[in-house]
Amino acid sequence: MTELPHHRPHRIDVPALDRQIDCREDETLFAAARRAGLRIVGACGGRGHCGSCIVRVTEGRVHREGEGAHRKWLRACCIQPRSDLTLEVAPRSLAPIVRADVRTGGEAAPLPLDPSLTAVELTLPPATLQDLASDADRLRRVLAERAEPIEPAAIDWAASAALPGVLRQHGWQVQARLRQAQAGGPLTVASVARPGAPLLGLAVDLGTTNAAAFLVDLASGRRLASLGLENPQVAWGADLISRINHAIKEPDTAEALRRAAVGAIQSLAHDLTRAVGAAVTDIADAVVCGNTAMQHLLAGWPVAQLGRAPFVAAALEAVDVAADRLGLALGPGAALHLAPSIGGFVGGDHVTALLATEAIWQAPGVTLVMDIGTNTEISLVHDGRILSASCPSGPALEGGHIGSGMRAAEGAIERVEVVDDALRLQVIGGGVPVGLCGSGVLDALAAFVGAGWIDARGRIVAGRHPSIAEVDGVRAITLAEETEERHRLIPAVRFSQHDVRAVQLAKSAIRTGVKLLCAEAGLDESQIHRFVIAGAFGAYIRVESARAIGLLPPLPPAPDGTSRFQQVGNAAGLGVQQMLSSRERRARAAQIARQARYVELSTRSDFQKSFLQHIGFGS
Ligand code: FES
Numbered sequence: 231m232t233e234l235p236h237h238r239p240h241r242i243d244v245p246a247l248d249r250q251i252d253c254r255e256d257e258t259l260f261a262a263a264r265r266a267g268l269r270i271v272g273a274c275g276g277r278g279h280c281g282s283c284i285v286r287v288t289e290g291r292v293h294r295e296g297e298g299a300h301r302k303w304l305r306a307c308c309i310q311p312r313s314d315l316t317l318e319v320a321p322r323s324l325a326p327i328v329r330a331d332v333r334t335g336g337e338a339a340p341l342p343l344d345p346s347l348t349a350v351e352l353t354l355p356p357a358t359l360q361d362l363a364s365d366a367d368r369l370r371r372v373l374a375e376r377a378e379p380i381e382p383a384a385i386d387w388a389a390s391a392a393l394p395g396v397l398r399q400h401g402w403q404v405q406a407r408l409r410q411a412q413a414g415g416p417l418t419v420a421s422v423a424r425p426g427a428p429l430l431g432l433a434v435d436l437g438t439t440n441a442a443a444f445l446v447d448l449a450s451g452r453r454l455a456s457l458g459l460e461n462p463q464v465a466w467g468a469d470l471i472s473r474i475n476h477a478i479k480e481p482d483t484a485e486a487l488r489r490a491a492v493g494a495i496q497s498l499a500h501d502l503t504r505a506v507g508a509a510v511t512d513i514a515d516a517v518v519c520g521n522t523a524m525q526h527l528l529a530g531w532p533v534a535q536l537g538r539a540p541f542v543a544a545a546l547e548a549v550d551v552a553a554d555r556l557g558l559a560l561g562p563g564a565a566l567h568l569a570p571s572i573g574g575f576v577g578g579d580h581v582t583a584l585l586a587t588e589a590i591w592q593a594p595g596v597t598l599v600m601d602i603g604t605n606t607e608i609s610l611v612h613d614g615r616i617l618s619a620s621c622p623s624g625p626a627l628e629g630g631h632i633g634s635g636m637r638a639a640e641g642a643i644e645r646v647e648v649v650d651d652a653l654r655l656q657v658i659g660g661g662v663p664v665g666l667c668g669s670g671v672l673d674a675l676a677a678f679v680g681a682g683w684i685d686a687r688g689r690i691v692a693g694r695h696p697s698i699a700e701v702d703g704v705r706a707i708t709l710a711e712e713t714e715e716r717h718r719l720i721p722a723v724r725f726s727q728h729d730v731r732a733v734q735l736a737k738s739a740i741r742t743g744v745k746l747l748c749a750e751a752g753l754d755e756s757q758i759h760r761f762v763i764a765g766a767f768g769a770y771i772r773v774e775s776a777r778a779i780g781l782l783p784p785l786p787p788a789p790d791g792t793s794r795f796q797q798v799g800n801a802a803g804l805g806v807q808q809m810l811s812s813r814e815r816r817a818r819a820a821q822i823a824r825q826a827r828y829v830e831l832s833t834r835s836d837f838q839k840s841f842l843q844h845i846g847f848g849s
Pocket of ligand 1: 260271272273274275276277278279280281282283305306307308
């Protein structure tokens with residue numbers, strides 16, 4: 231059969247990554263890269279808006295849709311091959327392994343140990359012609375004869391299926407894994423494993439942009455390893471609404487989104503177990519938290535009702551499901567617990583953040599807990615009440631949707647100052663700057679506003695500094711010129727007028743959320759005693775910069791002179807680990823979710839006014 235010309239694949243060589251992929255003439259390089267597992271950053275999901283996917287074609291011909299012929303750096307999602315190509319991916323456009331930060335002030339503290347799954351090592355009497363009991367009955371008998379007898383209510387299907395093989399392969403020795411959801415409640419034999427097998431648990435914080443996972447030894451409560459990666463669902467858009475809209479319009483996409491999330495968890499499980507010399511099949515229990523939309527997409531639940539007012543979830547309570555039912559290949563009989571949600575988009579990841587910071591917000595006074603991310607969740611705790619809301623802050627604060635934005639990885643500018651009208655940059659790893667990460671974005675904005683390079687309305691002031699110029703018709707401040715390093719070309723790092731606007735929208739959404747949640751409780755934001763900033767991004771921002779641009783309120787120091795702001799790192803990550811290692815913490819998470827009241831802020835009559843009030847600088 232003759233192949234149509236536009237279906238003819240071309241060979242795309244990416245020498246720096248030692249990768250070759252195929253790309254058809256009717257698909258973009260970005261789509262082909264995604265298909266082949268070559269991770270190019272794509273904050274807008276390949277829609278040509280964000281500029282985060284830039285590449286340089288060093289050999290070959292391309293068709294460029296919406297890209298000027300003069301441009302050297304091209305958006306991979308806007309070009310299609312017309313011959314075999316050699317490609318260079320801009321360093322900031324390579325999706326790196328992300329930090330799975332667990333800094334929470336309690337990171338050194340051991341996890342509480344009271345897991346729903348425990349293991350007992352057993353030796354069973356071999357079957358003989360004189361003893362014809364089934365393997366399951368043989369197991370029951372040995373459990374009942376222990377010094378502390380165990381009488382399981384059931385032997386689960388996975389255990390019965392594996393038992394004959396394990397017993398005969400290991401000389402009638404076996405590890406029985408017992409599941410008991412509540413102390414004193416019914417107990418089942420959930421699965422069996424080879425004698426001495428590690429009993430591992432996987433805790434996952436499935437964020438809109440990144441997924442972080444933690445491997446825990448359920449026998450000792452010891453954290454073994456942690457790892458993060460970009461959520462592959464960003465291929466369908468960086469924000470939740472884009473993904474939900476995709477899922478509504480095309481039913482196949484909902485399934486593709488589900489599979490992408492499952493694939494991310496599977497790959498984290500694989501890499502984490504390999505790092506500690508174990509196998510994925512040693513994972514016997516898992517807990518996942520995410521915002522409501524992430525959890526719905528993972529569970530395969532409909533999301534249409536979440537994306538339209540009044541934004542109602544299919545279910546808010548915690549859900550237990552067999553991991554293999556979701557398509558996750560963990561240990562036989564492994565269960566997956568989805569954390570309870572609060573309402574709207576405030577999901578299990580905020581419940582786990584509240585769980586991990588409970589010691590702070592249980593203190594008398596008013597505490598605000600904020601988890602900054604692509605979707606920012608806020609809870610106000612006052613007088614025994616928890617009011618929770620979410621703000622669609624978008625990916626700008628994490629370096630996404632920012633022209634030169636990148637993750638907090640080597641080469642990212644993380645600190646920006648203007649001293650005597652000159653720029654001072656601090657780069658992660660100390661090398662050549664290749665992009666701006668989230669903390670650098672906030673610093674840059676605060677520094678440029680402070681220096682008068684950006685005015686109070688957010689306009690970059692022409693002629694104010696030699697680094698300000700029009701680039702491709704858009705005014706921008708150049709932080710670093712294009713450079714060549716070790717034979718690779720590094721594009722210029724710029725902060726454009728579009729970037730300023732993206733951050734203005736994000737910071738105004740968040741500040742409006744804080745203000746209106748306080749108003750809902752009959753408080754003013756100046757009455758906040760403790761302002762807890764959670765989330766991996768929140769751990770690295772400079773509070774002064776966030777205050778200077780009006781993202782955070784100008785709270786005075788506490789009476790003892792200490793700051794009211796506390797940066798606690800990935801609290802959701804710590805909370806989800808606690809839920810994995812402790813039944814009491816799971817029960818407490820359910821209580822917190824029930825106690826919290828979800829508030830829909832976007833329908834308040836003062837939302838628009840407050841949003842516009844905070845869009846400028848200095849408020
Ligand atoms: S992914 Fe190409 S411009 Fe956004």
